[in-house]
Amino acid sequence: MPLFDNDFLTRLEYLSIVSRKVFRGQLMAQRRTKQMGGGIEFADHRQYTPGDDFRYLDWNLYARHDELLLKRFQEEEDLHVYLLLDCSRSMSTGKPPKFDLARQVTAALAYIALADLDRVSVYAFADGVLNHFPLTRGKARILSLMQFLESLQADGDATNMTQLAGEFVIRAPRRGLALVLSDLYDPGGFRNGLDVLRHHKYETHVVQFHHSAEVEPKMLGDVELQDVETGDFRKITVTEKHLANYRQVFQTFLTSVTEYCSAYGLGCTITDTDVTFDKLVLGMMRAAGTK
Amino acid sequence: MSFSTPAAFLWALLAVPLVIFYILKIRMRRIPVSTVMFWEQVFDEKQPRSIWQQLRHLLSLLLQLLFLMLLVSAVTDPFLENDIRQQRQFVVVVDTSASMQALSESGDTRLASAKSQIEQMIQSLKLRDEMALIVAGGRPRVVCGLTSHQRTLQNRLAEITPTDGPTGVIDAVEIGRRLLGSRKNGQVVVVTDGCFGAAAELAASDQIVWSNVGTSSSNVGITRYQVRRSLLDPIAYQILIEVGNFSDGAIECGLDLSLNGDLLDVIPLKLAAGEIWTDVIEKTSVAGGVISADVQWEDDLAADNTASSILPARRKIPVTLVTDGNWFLQRVLEANDVVDLTLVSEVPQHLPPDGVLVLHRNTPQQLPAGNVFVVQPIAATKLWEVAGAISQPLVDKQDTSSDLMRHIRLDNVLMPEALKLIPKVDYTTLVESISGDPLYLQIPHANGNVLVLPVNLDQGDLPLRTAFPIMLTNALAWFAGGNGELIEAMAAGDTRILSVPPHLQKAAEQHDGQLKLTAPDDSHQNIRVIDGHCMIGPLDQAGIWNLSEPVGDDQAAAVDSTAAHTPSLQIACNLTDLSESDLRVPETIEPRRQILNAGFGGRPIWFYLVIAAFLLTMIEWLLFQRRWIS
Numbered sequence: 001m002p003l004f005d006n007d008f009l010t011r012l013e014y015l016s017i018v019s020r021k022v023f024r025g026q027l028m029a030q031r032r033t034k035q036m037g038g039g040i041e042f043a044d045h046r047q048y049t050p051g052d053d054f055r056y057l058d059w060n061l062y063a064r065h066d067e068l069l070l071k072r073f074q075e076e077e078d079l080h081v082y083l084l085l086d087c088s089r090s091m092s093t094g095k096p097p098k099f100d101l102a103r104q105v106t107a108a109l110a111y112i113a114l115a116d117l118d119r120v121s122v123y124a125f126a127d128g129v130l131n132h133f134p135l136t137r138g139k140a141r142i143l144s145l146m147q148f149l150e151s152l153q154a155d156g157d158a159t160n161m162t163q164l165a166g167e168f169v170i171r172a173p174r175r176g177l178a179l180v181l182s183d184l185y186d187p188g189g190f191r192n193g194l195d196v197l198r199h200h201k202y203e204t205h206v207v208q209f210h211h212s213a214e215v216e217p218k219m220l221g222d223v224e225l226q227d228v229e230t231g232d233f234r235k236i237t238v239t240e241k242h243l244a245n246y247r248q249v250f251q252t253f254l255t256s257v258t259e260y261c262s263a264y265g266l267g268c269t270i271t272d273t274d275v276t277f278d279k280l281v282l283g284m285m286r287a288a289g290t291k
Numbered sequence: 292m293s294f295s296t297p298a299a300f301l302w303a304l305l306a307v308p309l310v311i312f313y314i315l316k317i318r319m320r321r322i323p324v325s326t327v328m329f330w331e332q333v334f335d336e337k338q339p340r341s342i343w344q345q346l347r348h349l350l351s352l353l354l355q356l357l358f359l360m361l362l363v364s365a366v367t368d369p370f371l372e373n374d375i376r377q378q379r380q381f382v383v384v385v386d387t388s389a390s391m392q393a394l395s396e397s398g399d400t401r402l403a404s405a406k407s408q409i410e411q412m413i414q415s416l417k418l419r420d421e422m423a424l425i426v427a428g429g430r431p432r433v434v435c436g437l438t439s440h441q442r443t444l445q446n447r448l449a450e451i452t453p454t455d456g457p458t459g460v461i462d463a464v465e466i467g468r469r470l471l472g473s474r475k476n477g478q479v480v481v482v483t484d485g486c487f488g489a490a491a492e493l494a495a496s497d498q499i500v501w502s503n504v505g506t507s508s509s510n511v512g513i514t515r516y517q518v519r520r521s522l523l524d525p526i527a528y529q530i531l532i533e534v535g536n537f538s539d540g541a542i543e544c545g546l547d548l549s550l551n552g553d554l555l556d557v558i559p560l561k562l563a564a565g566e567i568w569t570d571v572i573e574k575t576s577v578a579g580g581v582i583s584a585d586v587q588w589e590d591d592l593a594a595d596n597t598a599s600s601i602l603p604a605r606r607k608i609p610v611t612l613v614t615d616g617n618w619f620l621q622r623v624l625e626a627n628d629v630v631d632l633t634l635v636s637e638v639p640q641h642l643p644p645d646g647v648l649v650l651h652r653n654t655p656q657q658l659p660a661g662n663v664f665v666v667q668p669i670a671a672t673k674l675w676e677v678a679g680a681i682s683q684p685l686v687d688k689q690d691t692s693s694d695l696m697r698h699i700r701l702d703n704v705l706m707p708e709a710l711k712l713i714p715k716v717d718y719t720t721l722v723e724s725i726s727g728d729p730l731y732l733q734i735p736h737a738n739g740n741v742l743v744l745p746v747n748l749d750q751g752d753l754p755l756r757t758a759f760p761i762m763l764t765n766a767l768a769w770f771a772g773g774n775g776e777l778i779e780a781m782a783a784g785d786t787r788i789l790s791v792p793p794h795l796q797k798a799a800e801q802h803d804g805q806l807k808l809t810a811p812d813d814s815h816q817n818i819r820v821i822d823g824h825c826m827i828g829p830l831d832q833a834g835i836w837n838l839s840e841p842v843g844d845d846q847a848a849a850v851d852s853t854a855a856h857t858p859s860l861q862i863a864c865n866l867t868d869l870s871e872s873d874l875r876v877p878e879t880i881e882p883r884r885q886i887l888n889a890g891f892g893g894r895p896i897w898f899y900l901v902i903a904a905f906l907l908t909m910i911e912w913l914l915f916q917r918r919w920i921s
Contacts, residue, residue, distance in 0.1 A: 090325035185326040214325055224319040227327040234327050235319060236334055245333045253329065 003103060004146045011278050012108055016115045019285055045069040080135065080176025081113040081120045082202070084164065085152070086209075088126040089228045090185045092154035094211030094273045099154040102181045102209055104277035107146055109179060112281075114139045121172065122148060125164040126156020129171065158229040159186040161193025169200045178202040183209050184257060185229070191260060198264055205267030207284070208257055212272055215250060217243060292896075295368035302363045306356055313352050354911050358904055365900035370418065378419040379476040380437055382467035383409055385451055386483030387428030388458040389783065389833075389871040393484070393508060393591040401505035402453045405482045408502055412480070413444045418895045423470055424448060427463035427483070429456025429784030429829040437470065454831035455594050456784030457868045458487035464499060485876045494877075505876065509538030511588045512595030512872035514567065516865050517780055518582050518602050526577045526628045528602050532584055533569040536562035537873040544588040548572070550602070551580035560586075577628070579604025581835060581863070594833055595872045598865040600780040601835075607631040608767050609643045614651035619754035620666060623763050624649070630767065647770045651748075662739035662770040664763075667748055668710060674734050674741060676713040684709045684724040684746075694790060695721055695733065695742070695765050699758045706730070706753060710745035731762075742766055780863035786828030789838070791820050795860060798840035807841040810834075811864075817841060827862065836862040 048057060048068035058071045083106045091099035110120045114137065122133035122145065133148045159182060168178075178197050184190040184206070197204045220243070225234045236242070254270055261268035269284050294300075324330070391402040399407075409424075416422060416439065424435040424447055435447035464479055471477030484505040485494065494501040515533035536542055546558040555574060562568055579602045586596045609631045610624055624632050642648050642661035650658075654668040671677045686702045701722055711728050721742075722731035734741040744762075748754050781787055791799065791806070799806050799820040808827055809815040811834030818825045818838065830836060839859035866872070 093323070093325045183325060185328065187326070187328055210325075217324075219320075219322055222319045224321045225327050225330055226321055226323045228323050228325060230327075232327060233321075234330060234334075236330060242333055246329055249329045249332045 003100060003150055004107060008104065008107075008277075012111050015108055015278050015281055016112050018282070019112050043072045046072060078137075079113070079118045080172070080174050081109070081118050082168070082172055082176055082178045083110060083120065083122045084168065084178060084180045084182070085122060085124050085149075086126070086159060086180075086182030087124045087130055087152055087154050087156045088159040088182075088185070089155055089157075090159065090183055091209070093228060094213065096273055097154065098183055098209040098211055098273050099152075101271075101273050101275075101277060101280070102207075103149045103152065105207065105280055106181055107142070107149055108277050108281045110145050111139070111142050114142055114145075119176075120145070123164075123168060123171075124152050124156075125159075125168075127158055127160040128163040129167045130156055132171065135172075159184070160188065161186045161190050162188060162196065163193075165193040165196035165200075169196060169202075175201045176203065177205065179205045179207060181207045181209070187230075190257065194260065194264075194266065198266070203267075205284075206257065206261055206269070208254070208268075208270045210254075210270075210272055212274065215247070215272065217246060292369050292371055295370065297367055299366040299368075300363060302366055303360065305363075306359055309355055309359060310352065313355070351911075351915075354907065354914075358907050358911070361900050361904035361907065365897040365904070367897075369896045369900075371896070374417070374419045377417075377476070378421070379417070379478070380471055380474050381412070381416075381420065381422045381478050381480050382425060382437075382470050383412065383422060383480045383482060384425045384427050384431075384460055384463040384467055385409065385448075386458055386460055386481070386487075387426045387451060387454050387456075388460075388487070389428075389453070389455045389594050389866050389868065390458070390484055390486040390592065390874055391428075391504075392453045392455075392594055393505060393510070393874050395505055395508075395591075400453065401484045402451075404504040405502075406448055406451065408482055408504065409448055410445065413441050413448070416441060423467070424451070425463045425467055425470075426451055427459040428454035429459055429831050431459045431463035431466050433466065433470070454783070455833040455864070455866050456829060456831045457782075457871055458483070459784075460487060461489055461493065464493065468498075484874070486874060487870045491877045503876065505874075507875040508591045509540070510590045510592050510595070510872055510874045511536050511538070511542055511544065511562070511586055512590075512592065513584060513586060513598040513865065514595070514867050514869050514872055515569070516584060516598035516600060516867055518600035519779075520603065520605075521573070526605055527573060527575045528582075530572040530574065530582065530584070530600075531569075532572065532598070533567060533867075534560060534562065534586060535567045535869065535872055536565060537875060539564050542588060544586060547583075547585040547587060548574075549583050549585075550574075550576065550578070552583075555582075576602070577605040581861070592872065592874060595866045595868075597833075598780070598867060599835060599863045600865075601778045601861045601863050603778060605629045606771070608771055609633065609646040610649060610767070611635055611639060611642065611646060612649045612651065613638050613653045614649075615653070617651050617666075617748055617754075619759070620649070620651055620748065623754075623760045626760070627764060627767070645771060647767060658736065658741060660737040660739065663736065663741045664766055664770075665741060665743045666746075668712070668743060668745055674715055674736070675743070676715065678711045678713050681709045681711045681724060681726065681728055683707060684726070684728065684730055686722055686730065687725040687727075688720075688723040690719070690721045693719075693721055693733075695731075695762075695769050697765055698761050699765070701730075701753075701758060704753050704756055704758065705751045706746050707750040708747040710747075712743065712745050740770070742769075778860075778862065780865055780867075781828065781830055782867045783831060783833050783864055784829045784868075786826060788824050788826050789860075789862070791823055791825055791838075792860060793823075794858065795838065795840070796820060796823055802841045805841055807837075807839050809837040809839065811836065830862075830864040833864050833866050836864055838862060 045058065048070050052070050056070050058069050061067060061069050085102055085106050091097065091102060106122060110122065113120045117137065119135045119137045121135040123129050124131040131152065133145055194204060194206065220238050222237050225236060257270060258268055267288065269287065271280050385405055387402060391405065392400050394400055395404060413422065419439060421437040421439045422444055423433065423437045424444065425431055425433050434451060435444055438444060460481060460483055464481060467479040471479065479499040480502060481493065481499055482502045482504060485503055493499065512535060513532065514535045515531060517531040519529055521527035521529060530548065534546065541563045543561045546560050548555040560568060581599050582602050583597060583599045588596065606629065608629055611633045612621065612624060613635055614620065624630050638650065638653060638655050638659065640659060642659055647662045647664060648659060649664045649666065651666045652669050654665060654670045654672055656672055658672055658674065684706055689696050689701060709730055714732065714734060716734060719733040720729045721733060724730050730746060732743050734743065746753060753759050795806060804820050805817045806820055806825065807815050808818045811832050818827055837859045
């Protein structure tokens with residue numbers, strides 16, 4: 001069954017229309033970037049520091065308060081939307097696989113952005129950037145992007161967010177909206193990679209995917225667990241008590257993702273694979289609109 | 292320790308496939324997961340137990356091997372040599388006499404208490420101990436030989452029922468001692484209420500273990516009871532009754548007498564403590580039936596409150612007297628209420644059914660068929676020759692065992708003259724003179740019998756003696772098949788040889804010489820008839836027993852419909868035993884119950900091994916559920 005069939009395209013178009021009607025001005029290009037620059041809309045003031053352009057000094061304030069303040073203007077520019085798609089083997093688990101939903105969400109977000117004349121680029125990553133779809137613009141490019149997504153396989157090695165972020169910031173120096181679509185199962189922790197994106201001023205939004213077997217594993221007794229990313233084995237005897245502990249650990253992980261994003265003002269969506277992509281995207285829009 | 296079946300150790304080879312299967316089992320299920328980092332967090336918290344986790348697989352195998360070894364050991368049936376050396380044998384004598392039916396305060400009978408005690412004894416038996424059960428009600432009987440199988444003993448114990456017979460504990464103890472023989476650890480255990488004569492002496496014996504049941508209680512009971520026809524009045528009968536008060540206080544009660552359920556008399560009784568009241572009560576009735584006596588007093592033993600006896604019915608006997616005149620003979624027959632007398636001068640050719648022909652000084656050459664009583668014959672017949680006269684015959688021998696000679700003594704009777712007869716056929720001498728000549732004889736005859744009294748009645752004092760009417764009454768009763776005579780009531784536990792009435796003899800001949808004896812509870816047994824007699828007893832139930840033709844169940848309906856079957860002979864059986872009615876336990880008896888202290892350990896080793904295996908299974912299940920083992 002193809003990942004992007006006619007039904008998917010129909011729902012995608014519907015999603016695009018709904019997003020424009022309901023969330024106009026709150027998404028992608030309709031939103032002002034938070035970049036300060038040479039726009040015409042006043043944003044705020046800051047202290048003058050030697051070397052600043054005198055043209056932006058607010059002489060009226062200097063005359064009143066004898067204080068050198070620099071006027072800042074919100075820069076209007078094309079929004080660059082970077083979709084960072086996790087292609088590690090852990091994304092291939094679940095029924096349906098997390099990777100399928102992640103690709104559908106990626107396509108949907110890309111379609112909405114392209115429809116709003118934003119620039120979109122997709123980066124497939126695992127322990128680093130594996131492949132990427134270069135910045136593109138225009139709704140007509142969506143089919144090429146979908147072909148790119150369909151060609152991707154979730155066969156990468158263990159997720160390494162730090163490595164991804166390092167490579168990404170080099171390849172995409174122009175700041176913009178960075179949507180990370182991953183399960184975040186990074187043995188080294190997801191924070192370092194997101195910290196890099198955050199420090200490089202990318203407006204980051206995290207979409208964490210998981211499936212029900214990861215939340216509520218059913219295994220009991222002696223089992224040999226195989227890590228699909230690393231290939232490591234672990235022989236354990238699972239009891240009800242262990243299952244309870246596991247559920248608590250996993251919930252702690254999800255909470256940590258939420259808390260991290262909340263602490264640093266990152267957008268965050270946590271979802272399982274039981275939802276459809278359009279519901280998920282609408283949910284993301286609603287969440288963005290309430291902020 | 293030894294093993295009964297050491298070959299069963301071969302089952303231990305099952306450990307080989309067990310280990311193989313175990314090795315195969317520890318290849319765990321492989322489950323791919325997205326990441327193990329969360330599981331590592333879960334299990335890294337319990338890192339100190341990792342050594343135990345490695346060992347628990349081995350523990351699981353060891354538990355299974357231990358389980359197998361326990362079962363294999365159980366199959367080999369191990370035992371200790373000490374068990375063989377300390378093997379004990381118990382012979383338990385259970386008193387099932389009538390007094391054991393007495394109720395205790397708890398509402399149970401003494402026998403129920405005894406069985407409860409014995410049940411405890413059985414459960415306390417050790418592995419190699421053996422036990423036998425002997426019941427001692429009336430005639431002692433071994434109900435279970437020496438065995439160590441507790442289930443068999445329990446089944447046999449449950450089958451023990453009370454009897455109305457007297458105690459046979461002493462004989463049962465003797466049987467028990469013989470059963471034990473020379474066994475070193477053998478003991479005779481007596482479980483009884485002690486209500487018999489030699490109880491105190493027996494209880495004091497060191498060779499037996501005494502176990503008492505029941506406590507002393509008051510009782511009033513009939514200890515003697517007989518009914519008989521009067522020897523002088525053919526329609527009268529006498530009741531001999533004895534009632535005892537076996538309590539520590541005086542009582543007042545009534546004694547009901549009834550014939551076939553119809554009340555005859557109520558006799559008020561006032562008995563002092565320990566008093567025995569005896570009386571003979573005379574009544575008259577031509578009709579026969581069951582005469583019952585009931586003491587109207589509620590006590591702990593009901594079996595001795597009632598007694599029964601059979602009163603034979605008097606039926607008219609058609610007697611034809613052929614005589615030229617003898618006043619005494621005629622008057623004796625006329626005075627007998629059961630005789631329907633006909634006087635004729637000529638010998639009739641045919642006799643009425645069940646009739647008796649009395650010939651006096653009249654002896655035809657050919658006697659008619661049937662029962663004939665020849666008094667003072669004067670000539671020879673086909674049955675005897677006449678060899679002159681005997682002068683002054685003196686009686687030398689009397690057949691006291693014959694019913695014809697009951698209550699008769701002729702040794703002091705003056706008989707001046709008698710005819711000397713030489714029988715031509717087989718005969719039975721009832722009275723014999725010193726010279727060896729028969730003075731009263733019985734000769735079998737066509738369709739009956741012939742009694743010959745060759746004594747001259749006109750001389751001597753025989754007609755004047757009471758023996759003469761008794762002799763005629765006995766003869767008529769004998770001809771009638773015992774009709775109207777005494778059938779003595781038996782005491783429970785007694786054995787007696789009975790004369791079988793002719794009609795039942797004929798019935799027995801048609802059934803291989805056997806008759807059916809039916810107990811009051813409708814159980815029955817076959818009785819063999821030999822020479823017109825049969826032995827019955829010991830009867831273990833009080834009440835009315837029936838000796839009858841052995842008719843099968845399928846034939847019974849047909850027989851009942853024709854109503855032509857042979858009448859049965861009723862036999863009354865009563866408790867009538869002083870010892871059994873006295874429910875007071877001798878105070879000198881001290882109960883000893885060492886056997887009850889046999890204590891724990893009555894199970895074989897294999898039993899405990901199986902229990903251990905079962906517990907091990909439970910522990911393994913528990914550990915498995917908690918994932919302590921795999």
